[in-house]
Amino acid sequence: MPNKAAKRFDLATQVRICALCPxxxxxxxxxxxxxxxxxxxxxxxxxxxxxAESGDIPFTAGTAAVxxxxxxxxxxxxxxxxxxxxxxxxASLRRRAAREGVSPKxxxxxxxxxxxxxxxxxxxxxxxxxxxxxxxxxxxxxxxxFAGCATAALHPEIIEATLRLFEAGGVKVDMLRxxxxxxxxLDVLGYVDEASEFAGGLAQAVAGGGYETIVTGCPMxxxxxxxxxxxxxxxxxxxxxxxxxxxxxxxxEAGLVGLxxxxxxxxPGPGREGASLAGRRPPTDLAVxxxxxxxxxxxxxxYEAPRRLLAEVAGLEVVEMERGRELAACCGGAPxxxxxxxxxxxxxxxxxxxxxxxxxxxxxxxxxxxCLEMLRAAxxxxxxxxxxxxxxxxxxxxxVLAERLGVWRER
Amino acid sequence: xxxTEFEALVAxxxxxRRPIPPGLLPRLAQIVGREHVLxxxxxxxxxxxxxxxxxxxxxxxxxxxxxxxxxxxxxxxxQVAAVMKVLYQVEVPIIPFGGGSGVLGGTxxxxxxxxxxxxxxxQVLEINDRGLTVTAQAGILGVDLETALNRxxxxxxxxxxxxxxxxxxxxxxxxxxxxFSTKYGNIEDILLAIEAVLPNGEVIRTKRxxxxxxxxxxxxxFIGSEGTLGLLTEATLRIHPRPExxxxxxxxxxTFLDGLEIIRLVMRTGLRPAVIRLxxxxxxxxxxxxxxxxxxxxxxxxxxxxxxLVDLELETIGEVxxxxxxxxxxxxxGRHWLENRNVxxxxxxxxxxxxxVDTLEVAATWDLVPGLYLAMxxxxxxxxxxxxxxxxSSHSYTQGTNLYLTFxxxxxDDPTAEALYQQVWTAAMEACLGxxxxxxxxxxxxxxxVKFMPAEHGPALDILRRLRKALDPKxxxxxxxxxxxxxxxxxxxxxxxxx
Numbered sequence: 001m002p003n004k005a006a007k008r009f010d011l012a013t014q015v016r017i018c019a020l021c022p023x024x025x026x027x028x029x030x031x032x033x034x035x036x037x038x039x040x041x042x043x044x045x046x047x048x049x050x051x052a053e054s055g056d057i058p059f060t061a062g063t064a065a066v067x068x069x070x071x072x073x074x075x076x077x078x079x080x081x082x083x084x085x086x087x088x089x090x091a092s093l094r095r096r097a098a099r100e101g102v103s104p105k106x107x108x109x110x111x112x113x114x115x116x117x118x119x120x121x122x123x124x125x126x127x128x129x130x131x132x133x134x135x136x137x138x139x140x141x142x143x144x145x146f147a148g149c150a151t152a153a154l155h156p157e158i159i160e161a162t163l164r165l166f167e168a169g170g171v172k173v174d175m176l177r178x179x180x181x182x183x184x185x186l187d188v189l190g191y192v193d194e195a196s197e198f199a200g201g202l203a204q205a206v207a208g209g210g211y212e213t214i215v216t217g218c219p220m221x222x223x224x225x226x227x228x229x230x231x232x233x234x235x236x237x238x239x240x241x242x243x244x245x246x247x248x249x250x251x252x253e254a255g256l257v258g259l260x261x262x263x264x265x266x267x268p269g270p271g272r273e274g275a276s277l278a279g280r281r282p283p284t285d286l287a288v289x290x291x292x293x294x295x296x297x298x299x300x301x302x303y304e305a306p307r308r309l310l311a312e313v314a315g316l317e318v319v320e321m322e323r324g325r326e327l328a329a330c331c332g333g334a335p336x337x338x339x340x341x342x343x344x345x346x347x348x349x350x351x352x353x354x355x356x357x358x359x360x361x362x363x364x365x366x367x368x369x370x371c372l373e374m375l376r377a378a379x380x381x382x383x384x385x386x387x388x389x390x391x392x393x394x395x396x397x398x399x400v401l402a403e404r405l406g407v408w409r410e411r
Numbered sequence: 412x413x414x415t416e417f418e419a420l421v422a423x424x425x426x427x428r429r430p431i432p433p434g435l436l437p438r439l440a441q442i443v444g445r446e447h448v449l450x451x452x453x454x455x456x457x458x459x460x461x462x463x464x465x466x467x468x469x470x471x472x473x474x475x476x477x478x479x480x481x482x483x484x485x486x487x488x489x490q491v492a493a494v495m496k497v498l499y500q501v502e503v504p505i506i507p508f509g510g511g512s513g514v515l516g517g518t519x520x521x522x523x524x525x526x527x528x529x530x531x532x533x534q535v536l537e538i539n540d541r542g543l544t545v546t547a548q549a550g551i552l553g554v555d556l557e558t559a560l561n562r563x564x565x566x567x568x569x570x571x572x573x574x575x576x577x578x579x580x581x582x583x584x585x586x587x588x589x590x591f592s593t594k595y596g597n598i599e600d601i602l603l604a605i606e607a608v609l610p611n612g613e614v615i616r617t618k619r620x621x622x623x624x625x626x627x628x629x630x631x632x633f634i635g636s637e638g639t640l641g642l643l644t645e646a647t648l649r650i651h652p653r654p655e656x657x658x659x660x661x662x663x664x665x666t667f668l669d670g671l672e673i674i675r676l677v678m679r680t681g682l683r684p685a686v687i688r689l690x691x692x693x694x695x696x697x698x699x700x701x702x703x704x705x706x707x708x709x710x711x712x713x714x715x716x717x718x719x720l721v722d723l724e725l726e727t728i729g730e731v732x733x734x735x736x737x738x739x740x741x742x743x744x745g746r747h748w749l750e751n752r753n754v755x756x757x758x759x760x761x762x763x764x765x766x767x768v769d770t771l772e773v774a775a776t777w778d779l780v781p782g783l784y785l786a787m788x789x790x791x792x793x794x795x796x797x798x799x800x801x802x803x804s805s806h807s808y809t810q811g812t813n814l815y816l817t818f819x820x821x822x823x824d825d826p827t828a829e830a831l832y833q834q835v836w837t838a839a840m841e842a843c844l845g846x847x848x849x850x851x852x853x854x855x856x857x858x859x860x861v862k863f864m865p866a867e868h869g870p871a872l873d874i875l876r877r878l879r880k881a882l883d884p885k886x887x888x889x890x891x892x893x894x895x896x897x898x899x900x901x902x903x904x905x906x907x908x909x910x
Contacts, residue, residue: 019470020759025575036533038458039454047470056456066453322562
């Protein structure tokens, strides 16, 4: 019963409704499902919000920590017939925690590192991936490809696969050098001023480049640029698209070659050539399952584009999980969860991998570098743990598409 | 300001409240792991409530609720046993906690103590295809159990509205009923065996069997025990192959009483549709809108199982209807209900606006049902401040049915909200007892119905009291719930027949 209830109540009333509800969405909350404690459930957080507002409980570090154990995945909002957006209320308490200096230590450390290094993983200056792909870039391009720091730091192969797809589709692109964090982690951790500064920095870097569109493979980057920046008072002045939206649209727009109609090589499925996962041979069947990243699905409503690309461009069969699309569970990659309760994040990823495994598909495809990271680690761990599970081969959608079209091969 | 009824209860319990002994928390942490002992104020505040409207109202108005000293989340039966043993030894009250969906205050730590949250015991242990049974740990959410069964081609057939929130242990401890109970039975019909930890930490298991004539049924003692006799850790239940087909058929009937009569006759034929629901005109209009004529009642049947039997069942129901004025509404209202059956958003939405809404459910044999309906709706509506009383019937039997009443009180300001709420409840319960009904069909007793238990059971209540005393001589298990250990039994109610 996915429910897109209209916003009928202001945020304060929404919190009251949530506190008065029997917790009907608790079974979907990916954090509560792992941690079990009532405190972590949506109603628990709403109860605590009221108590914090009335002064019944002091807003200490202990209280604030609860509000960081939310993935901001919005699955509760999706399910709620009253349209309660508890993650929004939670976000405002994180801003208060950041302001009052009571956010968890791990969060403060992460925020400070982000501000210092301009990137989530490694200093942005070290992530100059553009150098490797200079021959694939065009300074006069109207399309800016924004890789995102997770992709640059953890999965640089996605950058090449994506650039090869652009090339195959007849799209000229450019990249920023250096490319800094989009600011979303700071925004979701409650550090609004810092996030604004990052947003402003990016706007400045983009300005004057003559770009019409920013395409990113990271749903978090796409989300913050689409909706986060305007809320922070920053205007990019260009259209922002996730790579799946962009590639899906190719060929439907005049002047672009597009990916549809290209000959998909016959024969086995994703990863057929040499690639391996923890030394295993990848599956060769055509069945794949797809994990909807929270920031792409529930936030941006992009559900069909990746599925169409997998089916129509890559010629694969997409087998759905028990709960996909609007009700897809978070992979655990949410910055606050990963930073403050890493064991919970890992368990969330394992649960999602188990759900994917039940489809019988050998490959789990996703469209987010954070999801890729979490799910791949969980899939590898399930094999390592000797669970008897043959393990899923976890891939990014750009890798799968590029490989199926024969324009890129994993090295 | 006069303390509310609840505040008086809390004050009474507070007299016996003692600080927890030093060294207890480290001992508990040793058993369950440090991360599974919660003592932060944020945690204790959240665990101080369940879904009882009184608790919810207090949360809303920033009024305090008594808090436990700690919450522990054991991970298996051995840990539960070890926790119970320690707590019992040092004489600290033990409050079992499942999904917190109870609507009667059954998990409130009135006099403090330690809450034992069972949700880490969440595994399906065995699905037995030939025996048609499932064994699962008590802390699993109903929805997770049903999903696991569906995956294997089975169903439990137990669908309380709280299925997404409540735990298996909670189903049993509150003696719950599901929406499809007319076909699959209530929890007492579904439950085959239990594993439980007694207050002193001893673990007992009853045998998994189709039936037994081996003395009084030990597992039954725990059905509806509301955490007062021990802690359920595991259960074995009947399962069914998933039905081949599900079909729905709805009718508009002239009056609610006509509808009740139709249900009585349907049940008398021996039919067992999965669902029979009858709504009075207020609820028909509220839940089904333009599908039903204003002032008429909607009667809904859902049949499931083998396709040919489903057809036959609905056809036979249609024959019963021929003796009554009615209008066929087809399958759509049933589909609408199936889609929205667990949407309860109206209650929190109303209450967030300052109204008080609650539901209560009672039952009686067919000879008494019409009188019960009339007496209760009349008495409840007569309470000053009540703006709406409505009813439906949702669980039927050959011998009778339940009545599910919903009341709404308009605009009480905060200090009087609790008092008005209690007035309506008292009117409802007194009317029910007077008409020969039982005060509860499936929500249980919790705190809210405790004061009506002597009138419900009469002197027989003393048997429960003695049983509780035998298993829990120190009176530490969920104190103050289900019935008062001290109160003298009141006079037994006399059923009054209504033609």
